[in-house]
Amino acid sequence: MPTANPSPYLPPATQPVRGVVWGIHLILPLLGLWLLLANERIDIEWHHNPSHFWMIITVAGVNVVLGVMISEASRRRQDARLFLVSMVFLSSAGFFFMHGLATPRIILPIGSLGFDVGQQVGLSVAAAFAFASALPLGEQAAKRVLGSQHFVRAALFGFMLIWGVASLVPELTPLSEPPAQAPVPWLVWGSIPGVLLYGAASVMMFLLHRRRPSAMLISLITAYALLAESMIAGMSQRNWHLSWWEWHLLLTLAFVFVAYSAYLQFRREGSSAGLFDSVALSATVRRIQRDYDQALEELVEHVRRGEPLAATRMSGKFRLTEGQAAVLDRAGEALANERELSERLAALVDVSAQTKVGLPEQDLLASSLERVRQAYGDVKIALVADGQTQIGSRVYAFAGDDPIRRDQLLAFPLTVKGKLAGVLEVPVGRTRQDEALAATLAGQLSLSLENARLYQELHTLFHQYMSPDVAHALLADPAQAELGGQLKELTALFADLKGFTSFSEKVTPGEIVEMLNRYHTAAVPCILNNGGTIVQFVGDALLALFNAPATQPDHARAACRAALEMQQAAAEIAEEMAWKRDDVTWPRFRVGVNTGPALVGNIGSPELRGFNAMGDCVNVAARFEGIAEPGTVVIGETTLKQLGRGAKVTPLGQLSLKGKEEPVAAYVLTELA
Numbered sequence: 001m002p003t004a005n006p007s008p009y010l011p012p013a014t015q016p017v018r019g020v021v022w023g024i025h026l027i028l029p030l031l032g033l034w035l036l037l038a039n040e041r042i043d044i045e046w047h048h049n050p051s052h053f054w055m056i057i058t059v060a061g062v063n064v065v066l067g068v069m070i071s072e073a074s075r076r077r078q079d080a081r082l083f084l085v086s087m088v089f090l091s092s093a094g095f096f097f098m099h100g101l102a103t104p105r106i107i108l109p110i111g112s113l114g115f116d117v118g119q120q121v122g123l124s125v126a127a128a129f130a131f132a133s134a135l136p137l138g139e140q141a142a143k144r145v146l147g148s149q150h151f152v153r154a155a156l157f158g159f160m161l162i163w164g165v166a167s168l169v170p171e172l173t174p175l176s177e178p179p180a181q182a183p184v185p186w187l188v189w190g191s192i193p194g195v196l197l198y199g200a201a202s203v204m205m206f207l208l209h210r211r212r213p214s215a216m217l218i219s220l221i222t223a224y225a226l227l228a229e230s231m232i233a234g235m236s237q238r239n240w241h242l243s244w245w246e247w248h249l250l251l252t253l254a255f256v257f258v259a260y261s262a263y264l265q266f267r268r269e270g271s272s273a274g275l276f277d278s279v280a281l282s283a284t285v286r287r288i289q290r291d292y293d294q295a296l297e298e299l300v301e302h303v304r305r306g307e308p309l310a311a312t313r314m315s316g317k318f319r320l321t322e323g324q325a326a327v328l329d330r331a332g333e334a335l336a337n338e339r340e341l342s343e344r345l346a347a348l349v350d351v352s353a354q355t356k357v358g359l360p361e362q363d364l365l366a367s368s369l370e371r372v373r374q375a376y377g378d379v380k381i382a383l384v385a386d387g388q389t390q391i392g393s394r395v396y397a398f399a400g401d402d403p404i405r406r407d408q409l410l411a412f413p414l415t416v417k418g419k420l421a422g423v424l425e426v427p428v429g430r431t432r433q434d435e436a437l438a439a440t441l442a443g444q445l446s447l448s449l450e451n452a453r454l455y456q457e458l459h460t461l462f463h464q465y466m467s468p469d470v471a472h473a474l475l476a477d478p479a480q481a482e483l484g485g486q487l488k489e490l491t492a493l494f495a496d497l498k499g500f501t502s503f504s505e506k507v508t509p510g511e512i513v514e515m516l517n518r519y520h521t522a523a524v525p526c527i528l529n530n531g532g533t534i535v536q537f538v539g540d541a542l543l544a545l546f547n548a549p550a551t552q553p554d555h556a557r558a559a560c561r562a563a564l565e566m567q568q569a570a571a572e573i574a575e576e577m578a579w580k581r582d583d584v585t586w587p588r589f590r591v592g593v594n595t596g597p598a599l600v601g602n603i604g605s606p607e608l609r610g611f612n613a614m615g616d617c618v619n620v621a622a623r624f625e626g627i628a629e630p631g632t633v634v635i636g637e638t639t640l641k642q643l644g645r646g647a648k649v650t651p652l653g654q655l656s657l658k659g660k661e662e663p664v665a666a667y668v669l670t671e672l673a
Helices: 016-038 049-077 080-101 113-134 139-147 149-168 185-211 215-234 242-269 282-304 322-353 361-376 434-463 468-476 500-506 509-528 555-580 616-627 637-643
Strands: 380-383 389-391 394-396 404-406 409-416 419-427 484-498 533-538 541-546 588-604 609-614 633-636 647-655 664-672
Touching: 049 080, 049 282, 080 113, 080 139, 080 149, 113 149, 113 185, 113 215, 139 149, 185 215, 322 361, 322 434, 361 380, 361 434, 380 389, 389 419, 394 409, 409 434, 419 434, 484 500, 484 509, 484 555, 484 609, 484 616, 500 509, 509 533, 509 541, 509 555, 533 609, 541 555, 555 588, 555 633, 555 637, 555 664, 588 616, 588 637, 609 616, 616 633, 616 664, 633 637, 637 647, 637 664
Parallel strands: 588 633
Antiparallel strands: 380 419, 389 394, 404 409, 409 419, 484 541, 484 588, 533 541, 588 609, 633 664, 647 664
């Protein structure tokens, strides 16, 4: 069972046990110093000038190397923190070098005051840089530091030069005079700020390490802590005693520890390019990460284009070794393959999503092909034509479902209901998954093609025998085909052709069918374009509903507009046909429109049913159509009220209609604004 609040992960150097061990190692030098100072018998004197000189010169040399390396990293990364860290090592190196030269019998016969105090002064200067390096510098502060770096270096080197001359030229300044016999009090108090600065820098660097674990940060924290301890040890001023030699040893350990950490990281990475990146400011780390991400994207693109040794193109930019470039090439190839696999799977999903109701077959194949080519390359599709499956000059004869290979192309049959319908040609050979993915693509395209043709059949069966609204509703939700209905306000439109019987007596059956088709071809778009649903064709008559099944907020106006457009279209047909045959009178529509509640739904039996509406509203619309004159539209009072202003009507008065006990008001609609 997982705990409710698991402990956060701690990097190795900050795990409790290792942290305690690390702390003990830092405390031991202070404990040794206390033992030496508390017991003067063991704090023996050992005066050996050559050992002191070479120890200090070696430490100074190590510091120069580290300072130059970190300074170069600062220049390359344009990072203010790395510049400040480099100044810690360079300032220490300068004062160590002068302290070594002031060793008795090297230049001066018995040393100087500068020999005694120079080391503490140098460590104090380095402490100021250490503290500044640990600060979380913002963008503007970092720019100011980098802008003043040349001045800071010049000021430091100038100060060290003046100190060296003042300490080493005999009888020039008090610093070149023989060292004092008694301890210098101000040297003790003057060292305290440096100790505090090193301590604060260590703490801030440790907090940074908690957020960004790094071996180099740990070595820098340790160095700052050891430098603080060396300043404490130097306060004793017991020259040439073991306590005095201890702080020289601490100095050596501090900088050698950083150098050794850099060496281990260099061996692990094989390059010095990123040795100190973990110490840099957060903004620099983010910038480096962006550069790496961009470089990795470039590498992946090179690999995907099949370019060999793509990583070597970036080895100069990132100072990669041959081994690193080779590893990066292999990693880039693996990442490119994985990304290509993901893109191809995404393309399969997109092709599946494009199989929509009503999307024509050619449009489906064109959109699918465009999407697939983005992931699979130069994919080609051809449907069966004249009994052949052919792409360009390549003719394919499939035996079952097995693909056909030609060089780096793999051809798969596309099938519909088990029959060959086309061919899919896919380039393969880049990855191990190519053939499997191509086969999956062929299966998906076969399914999409079969669905498109099935939807086309449904379109023929549904849309040509019923209203598009009803057809779409049934395709989206077949449960709507169940028997039953609901009470709903709607507007019913009845229309038939007045004069149809007399016309039929004078013409051939073929001319009757032609006439009906011409009239209905003109009338149906008038209804559909206004949102109506045609539910019945009975000979020359039709019934259309508005606000059922699709909801219309202004259904009465839509029905009346459709009725007037029908009359206009019918008048144009009659006028046109009169020129061809003037011995017959062409029929004209008479239309009745009424608004009210009706029961709407599927009516019939489990074997045969149809969408329809029943109710007084529909019956009255049929009665209005019966009393209407050819070429006119008769509407009810409820419909007129919903039309509002802009409707021009002629009242017919209160009419007695068949099946109605009370008279019904009716109007002839002549215009609708």
